[in-house]
Amino acid sequence: MANLKTKYMGLELESPVIAASSGLTANVDKVKELEQAGAGAVVLKSLFEEQILYDSNKMTEGYNKEIHADAVDFFNGMSNSYFLDEYLTLVEECKKAVNIPVIASVNCVSNGAWLKYAKRFETVGADALELNAFTIPVNKKLSSEDYEKQYYELAEGIKKALNIPVAMKMSTHFTSLARVLDNLADLGINGLVLFNRFYRPDIDIDSLKMTHAPIFSAAEEMAMSLKWVALLSGELSADIAASTGIYDSKGVIKQLLAGAKAVQLCSTLYKNGTGLIGDINKEVAAWMDDKGFDSITDFNGILCQEESDNPEVYERAQYMKAAVGIS
Template sequence: MIDLSTNYLGINLRNPIIVASSGMTSSAEKIAECEKAGAGAVVIKSLFEEQINLETAEMMKSMDYTAHTDAFDYFTGTSKHQHIDEYVELIESAKSRVSIPVIGSVNCVSPGSWIEYAGRLEKAGIDALEVNVFIMPADAEQDSSSIEDRYIAILREIKRHVSVPVSLKIGPHFSGLANVIKRFENNGANGVVLFNRFYRPDVDIENMKIIPAKVYSVQQEISLSLQWIALLSGELDIHFAAATGIHDGKGVIKQLLAGARATQLCSTLYRNGISHIQRILVEVEEWMNRHNFRTIDEFRGKLSRENVRNPEIFERSQYIKALVGIS
């Protein structure tokens, strides 16, 4: 009998498939569908700091509060409360309908005061909190350590307000990625999600306009997180969840072999429907049967840098003839 369960962030999941934060997890009904389709857990659509700030700013624009700063504070607070209230309702309603773990998600760009609301998400019943954080390193005046310090400040602030496990969902744009993840671990993060896939711009050359690039990932994008999870999972205690470019059972198996505790899926479920989870689970089970594995722990991390005979395959980044066989 195959056991697909996995421990992620100290929580037991019935299997390693997590429906990633997206429109697929934006209502209690959709979250219930994820559970029915076989998901091990869900991450709810993010509560966006920037969106809250933008909408509050829009509301403020139409009013003149220069003479009444108390009124300004009141309305700013009310708008934030409304967003948080709706999110809390979503969590409560999802938790009343499903028994799989429900992970909340907040998007942060600053260690601002609104983070104190994270405590309300915890009270509403989230099993863990994923912090979707991205600080665009595009300011030529800002050095990398000051940017990394902001990530740490956000993490510390969140940890002050919640006691549920916390993971950080980050992008790959760090010059000292291994060190920054170790700092996350040292500052209380339970997990890290490698990697988020951000909005990307493209260019329409006929109309000479900036347009959005493709929203969904392609399978080839899996290699970035695969490489980094294989490099770091054996060395650090923090739990790794893999994300981006995982489209089928093979992708899930690859990430588990690299050392991931769980895998987050989004694009493939948008394309193939939520029922695709069942096919993926069957594929993983069939592979485990063929290789005589009964549990995921028997093969997790088997191909991490620590466990392979030629770890340089993960460390090399240039095309060297001996490795790729092309002259």
């Protein structure tokens, strides 16, 4: 039987399938269930800085902040540490409950706050930290360099503060994506998750109100990450975890062939249940047996652009009859 072990950011995984950060990784029982189903690692639900600030602000709503400065400070401190402590307890309990790597996840908007929280994740035993950092580049006064600088400062700060591996969960919204990812890897970021899938607003034309687009991805969405994993996996010093639109064993195999060291699954687990991970592991192993691959390293990255017989295909942007057979 083929061996599914892989190494991602130096972490030894029994399977390349990681349960992505979501409500499915928000408590110990769910994390245990994911381990039993065969997940190689879990990324815990993100701790959101926004949420912490919102709650502390809510507690002090209506207070005159100058007159009641002490009370405001008290509530801010209490609220911040309440959510943080709750999250750190989750990390600690998950570490006690499972043997697979537990990756903590933080969504913060400010560099200072990241650093304040970061060391404590390490102290309570997180195997790695995934930074879910994204600023929508909507401010027309800021240049692409201004936005990129925020990520670099974050990467530098976090790498100075921590000894455990750090991954950054990325968006595609960069003018020169390859360069940004390369710079982050040079700054010591160990893992790059390609790509995050964000909340998408939509418009209801009957009620004339804002609403939201589907929360879950569709399998077709994997094409974007597959392309970039294949383009960059042979070029970057950081390990890549593929994410978005990976639904089944075929998706997992494709991403491994393109050069991802691991894959992250979310929507498919919501739709098909966490037991799907066991089926995927079996199907990937059966495919490897069929192809004569004993381990993942035997085929990992053999179809990335660097290794490909037909590298130009990955850089094709326009449809051409020769490529798609339709005129």
